[in-house]
Amino acid sequence: MTAISVRDVWKEYGEQVVLERISLEIAPRSFVALVGPSGCGKTTFLRMLLSQETATKGEILIDGRPVSPEPGPDRGVVFQRYSVFPHLTVLGNVLLGAELKAGGLLGRLFGRARVRAREEAVALLAAVGLSHALDKYPAQLSGGMQQRLALAQALIAKPKVLLLDEPFGALDPGIRAEVHKLMRQLWHEHPMTVVMVTHDLSEAFHLGTRVIAFDRRRNLPEERLRYGAGITNDIEVWPRRIAGRPDLAQDPEPPRRDDLAASEGQPDRDDPADAA
Numbered sequence: 001m002t003a004i005s006v007r008d009v010w011k012e013y014g015e016q017v018v019l020e021r022i023s024l025e026i027a028p029r030s031f032v033a034l035v036g037p038s039g040c041g042k043t044t045f046l047r048m049l050l051s052q053e054t055a056t057k058g059e060i061l062i063d064g065r066p067v068s069p070e071p072g073p074d075r076g077v078v079f080q081r082y083s084v085f086p087h088l089t090v091l092g093n094v095l096l097g098a099e100l101k102a103g104g105l106l107g108r109l110f111g112r113a114r115v116r117a118r119e120e121a122v123a124l125l126a127a128v129g130l131s132h133a134l135d136k137y138p139a140q141l142s143g144g145m146q147q148r149l150a151l152a153q154a155l156i157a158k159p160k161v162l163l164l165d166e167p168f169g170a171l172d173p174g175i176r177a178e179v180h181k182l183m184r185q186l187w188h189e190h191p192m193t194v195v196m197v198t199h200d201l202s203e204a205f206h207l208g209t210r211v212i213a214f215d216r217r218r219n220l221p222e223e224r225l226r227y228g229a230g231i232t233n234d235i236e237v238w239p240r241r242i243a244g245r246p247d248l249a250q251d252p253e254p255p256r257r258d259d260l261a262a263s264e265g266q267p268d269r270d271d272p273a274d275a276a
């Protein structure tokens with residue numbers, strides 16, 4: 001049950017203040033959706049939670065301890081694109097997630113540990129509706145299937161915190177709705193706290209337990225370098241969603257695994273990886 005505390009965090013790149021005075025207490029098992037105009041620092045904030053960036057000032061605590069200086073398996077991430085490895089099969093991608101968590105000599109798993117990891121990977125791929133695609137390569141999958149694979153790859157490491165950067169932004173509306181249902185189901189089933197960046201306000205309210213807006217309070221051209229974005233809105237979504245309680249009335253029916261399998265489409269034409 002993982003809580004995140006963000007205490008008076010600032011982020012500057014050289015002269016440019018990107019974020020200022022960010023203070024947040026994120027309760028365990030929350031699903032926080034982060035919205036805000038382009039360039040206001042949402043991805044930068046996520047990268048600080050992931051330890052891909054460090055705060056210029058302030059501190060970030062996970063379960064009361066300063067966030068480790070290196071990205072680790074306690075935090076999983078899914079991006080809009082390119083979260084998975086194009087040269088590995090679907091199963092290979094998820095197994096790699098398990099191996100990276102195991103660490104050790106080049107992160108390889110052997111013997112019983114590898115058999116167990118394979119079983120877990122197969123089960124997780126079934127949970128995201130990809131049982132029929134274990135031996136396919138990412139370029140052979142539709143955009144929705146690739147994002148489901150990316151979720152499985154992140155979840156095999158059992159992250160305490162799952163960070164999502166516009167994960168569904170490139171999907172067609174119909175596919176996106178299916179993946180939303182899956183995402184919500186995964187949040188109910190896995191004991192993780194989720195922070196998701198999105199441009200889409202309706203997606204934020206559809207999935208989140210809390211919607212936080214970043215924006216600049218001072219945005220005149222001469223102020224843009226010296227003043228960063230801060231939290232301008234912090235909304236608890238009502239009626240409340242409670243992790244692990246998909247039975248509550250406000251949660252629509254979870255998807256059937258068959259629906260997910262049926263929703264697969266052609267490879268994503270917008271994706272250069274597919275065009276190749």
Ligand SMILES: Nc1ncnc2c1ncn2[C@@H]1O[C@H](COP(=O)(O)OP(=O)(O)OP(=O)(O)O)[C@@H](O)[C@H]1O
Pocket residue numbers: 013018036037038039040041042043044045
């Ligand atoms: N490594 C970096 N070096 C210098 N400036 C950076 C770096 N990373 C981000 N920035 C700057 O920080 C600001 C915030 O960028 P960021 O990508 O976090 O915004 P965002 O809110 O996620 O934008 P978008 O919604 O368009 O993805 C931008 O002005 C960007 O140019």
